Amino acid sequence: ELLKRNRWFFIVFLLVATLATYIISSRAKPIYATSLSITVDRIHRQATPDYQYDGYYAIQASDLFSQTILSWFLTPSTLLEFYQRANVDPKIDSLGGLTARFRARKFSAQNIVVQFSDPDRAAAEKLAKAIGDVVKERGESLNKDAEGQGIFEVLPAVPVVVETKPNVPLNTGVAFLASAVTAFVLVAVRRYLQNEPDAYRS
Numbered sequence: 001e002l003l004k005r006n007r008w009f010f011i012v013f014l015l016v017a018t019l020a021t022y023i024i025s026s027r028a029k030p031i032y033a034t035s036l037s038i039t040v041d042r043i044h045r046q047a048t049p050d051y052q053y054d055g056y057y058a059i060q061a062s063d064l065f066s067q068t069i070l071s072w073f074l075t076p077s078t079l080l081e082f083y084q085r086a087n088v089d090p091k092i093d094s095l096g097g098l099t100a101r102f103r104a105r106k107f108s109a110q111n112i113v114v115q116f117s118d119p120d121r122a123a124a125e126k127l128a129k130a131i132g133d134v135v136k137e138r139g140e141s142l143n144k145d146a147e148g149q150g151i152f153e154v155l156p157a158v159p160v161v162v163e164t165k166p167n168v169p170l171n172t173g174v175a176f177l178a179s180a181v182t183a184f185v186l187v188a189v190r191r192y193l194q195n196e197p198d199a200y201r202s
Contacts, residue, residue, distance in 0.1 A: 009183070009186075009187065010180075010183045010184070010187060013179060013182070013183040013186070014176065014179050014180055014183055017175055017176075017178075017179035017182075018172060018175050018176045018179055020175075021171055021172055021174075021175035022168065022171075022172045022175075025166040025167075025168045025171040025172065026166075026168050028165070028166045029119055030119075030163045030164060030165045031117050031118070031119055031163075031164050031165075032117060032118050032119070032120070032121045032124040032161050032162070032163055032164070033115070033116075033117050033161070033162050033164050034115065034116055034117065034118065034124045034125075034127070034128050034159055034160065034161045034162075035113060035114070035115050035159065035160045035162075036113070036114045036115075036128050036131055036132060036156060036157065036159045036160075037111065037112070037113050037114075037156070037157040038069065038111075038112040038113075038114065038132070038135055038154060038155070038156050038157070039110055039111055039112075039154070039155040039156075039157070040062045040065055040066050040069065040109075040110045040111075040112070040139070040152055040153075040154055040155075041062065041110060041152065041153045041155065042061050042062050042065075042151060042152055042153075043151070043152065043153045060109070061151075061152075062109050062110045062152070063106075063109035063110075065139070065143065065152055066106050066109060066110065066111075066112055067106070068142075069104075069112055069135060069139060069154075070104050070105075070106055070112065072135070072138070073099070073102045073104035073114065074099055075099075076095050076098055076099060078134075079098055079099065079101075079102065080092075080098075081134055082127060082130050082131050082134055083127065083130070085130035085133060085134055086123070086126040086127045086129065086130035087126065088123045088126055088127055088130075101116050101117075102114060102115070102116045103115045103116065114131060117164075121161060121163070124161050125159065125161055128159035128161070129159070131156070132156025132159070133156075135154055135156065136154040136155070136156055139152055139154035140152060140153065140154055
């Protein structure tokens with residue numbers, strides 16, 4: 001009975017919300033999710049009497065250096081250098097927004113994965129290449145032995161760029177269910193508010 005009395009409100013609310021979600025989702029521009037894997041390897045090692053532990057020490061050293069690389073993705077000046085090298089406008093609104101664009105994670109002592117998204121595929125590809133170039137140059141020049149040789153080798157992999165679009169059927173279905181529940185709640189609240197004064201009078 002509650003829905004019968006308010007069926008037009010229910011139907012109109014349901015159609016408008018669902019149709020609006022469908023239009024927005026279908027017209028939304030794709031986003032290009034980008035992933036770049038960076039490998040850190042210690043190539044020059046000092047001679048040590050504990051040669052049997054040399055591999056362990058190399059992994060530990062790579063792990064510490066990987067932490068340094070991770071910190072670069074939280075440093076606005078370094079992020080700005082990435083954009084400058086790629087010749088891409090960073091469109092900075094805030095420093096927090098700039099650092100939030102990138103997600104850098106260390107999956108092992110020698111493997112770092114950087115992920116970010118951009119609405120322009122060409123910009124995403126150029127930025128990924130610039131990140132690899134800058135990290136490689138910085139990493140290999142930052143740590144050197146007494147002979148001036150780089151201790152670490154930084155190897156950026158080929159970046160992976162994937163086009164992602166909104167899931168129109170899923171978004172529309174969720175909007176349909178959510179708007180149906182919302183419309184029912186609004187109708188119930190309206191009915192309650194209409195009946196409350198009658199309860200006081202009685």
